[in-house]
Amino acid sequence: MSKDVFIMGIESSCDETSISIVKNGREILSNVINSQISTHEVYGGVVPEIASRMHTEVINLIMKQSLKEANITLDEIDGIAVTYGPGLVGALLVGVSYAKALSFATNKPLIAVNHINGHVAANYITHKDLEPPFLCLIISGGHTYLVNVKDYNESEIIGKTKDDAIGEAFDKVARVCNLGYPGGPKIDNLAKSGVPNINLPISHLENYNFTFSGIKTAVINLNHKDPNINKADLCASFENAVTQMLIFNVEKAINEFNFEKVVLAGGVSRNSYIRKEFDELSKRLKVKVYYPDGILCTDNAAMIASSGYWEYLKGNFADLKLNAEPGLKL
Numbered sequence: 154m155s156k157d158v159f160i161m162g163i164e165s166s167c168d169e170t171s172i173s174i175v176k177n178g179r180e181i182l183s184n185v186i187n188s189q190i191s192t193h194e195v196y197g198g199v200v201p202e203i204a205s206r207m208h209t210e211v212i213n214l215i216m217k218q219s220l221k222e223a224n225i226t227l228d229e230i231d232g233i234a235v236t237y238g239p240g241l242v243g244a245l246l247v248g249v250s251y252a253k254a255l256s257f258a259t260n261k262p263l264i265a266v267n268h269i270n271g272h273v274a275a276n277y278i279t280h281k282d283l284e285p286p287f288l289c290l291i292i293s294g295g296h297t298y299l300v301n302v303k304d305y306n307e308s309e310i311i312g313k314t315k316d317d318a319i320g321e322a323f324d325k326v327a328r329v330c331n332l333g334y335p336g337g338p339k340i341d342n343l344a345k346s347g348v349p350n351i352n353l354p355i356s357h358l359e360n361y362n363f364t365f366s367g368i369k370t371a372v373i374n375l376n377h378k379d380p381n382i383n384k385a386d387l388c389a390s391f392e393n394a395v396t397q398m399l400i401f402n403v404e405k406a407i408n409e410f411n412f413e414k415v416v417l418a419g420g421v422s423r424n425s426y427i428r429k430e431f432d433e434l435s436k437r438l439k440v441k442v443y444y445p446d447g448i449l450c451t452d453n454a455a456m457i458a459s460s461g462y463w464e465y466l467k468g469n470f471a472d473l474k475l476n477a478e479p480g481l482k483l
């Protein structure tokens with residue numbers, strides 16, 4: 154039996170400071186998450202400067218807490234994995250600088266992780282037997298991708314959004330409905346008491362691409378015309394329409410490429426209506442559908458440690474020249 158590998162994951166790309174220890178890429182020993190949501194809530198969205206400052210204030214405490222909860226010493230860690238993009242540049246720099254300092258001081262290998270690969274890797278923790286290849290629908294706050302995951306951290310983009318990310322659309326719709334920030338969970342809750350009886354535009358683009366700006370504008374206009382419109386029905390109709398857009402492309406890809414496994418990733422994959430509809434798709438097309446555990450859908454460092462583990466096995470290490478890449482692509 155080969156030796157266990159313990160990876161420390163560090164995540165600070167947006168408004169969560171998180172440090173986690175993960176064993177062999179799949180088992181969480183600790184996953185400490187300090188969310189700044191309550192601070193940013195009053196502004197209706199993340200304020201980048203405040204986010205960076207708050208990361209610097211807590212990151213060292215979070216690291217100590219994470220080691221303590223995992224009951225492990227820094228000495229026993231095999232590698233330090235850090236999100237280096239995409240995200241807010243100032244926020245990313247806090248995590249990257251911290252990881253580089255820690256790597257230098259402890260002489261442990263530094264591993265650069267793409268945050269989006271992290272969202273995919275959340276599934277390797279939740280589903281111990283899940284292995285590539287599979288079709289993955291990444292629906293997060295800032296990204297919407299349909300990808301063919303060929304190997305760990307290696308994917309080919311099949312489709313993507315041409316305008317807004319789906320999470321942005323959720324957050325914007327929640328904002329115009331006065332539900333607060335972040336909007337996704339609020340829409341999820343309110344929609345449960347509504348009926349999808351409002352007509353909204355459902356767009357299908359060529360080549361598995363997505364567009365969410367039309368539906369977002371339609372919701373804004375409906376609210377503008379009738380501020381008393383039933384918000385629960387509006388949220389249910391919005392969820393129903395975007396889910397139809399997602400399912401249309403996923404079904405097309407399953408039929409064309411014969412995928413047997415469909416994996417959802419990113420904050421929006423926590424949505425209960427989307428999960429229900431994908432469960433139906435699973436039965437109808439006889440494909441297996443996977444989602445991460447709720448807490449692993451949104452930003453956390455366990456998913457970064459898991460993604461980093463597969464790079465550790467390949468010996469793919471970064472050096473101290475590593476920089477934050479806010480616009481990093483998949």
Ligand SMILES: Nc1ncnc2c1ncn2[C@@H]1O[C@H](COP(=O)(O)OP(=O)(O)OP(=O)(O)O)[C@@H](O)[C@H]1O
Pocket residue numbers: 167239240268272292293294295296319320321323324335336337338341419420421422423424425450451452
């Ligand atoms: N239950 C839910 N239903 C729909 N959306 C949700 C739900 N829970 C969280 N979200 C959405 O998830 C997003 C936040 O998580 P996520 O990690 O995907 O975003 P991010 O890190 O800001 O963006 P990215 O990962 O693309 O850089 C927000 O847009 C939020 O509204």
Ligand SMILES: [Mg+2]
Pocket residue numbers: 268272293294420451452
């Ligand atoms: Mg994210």
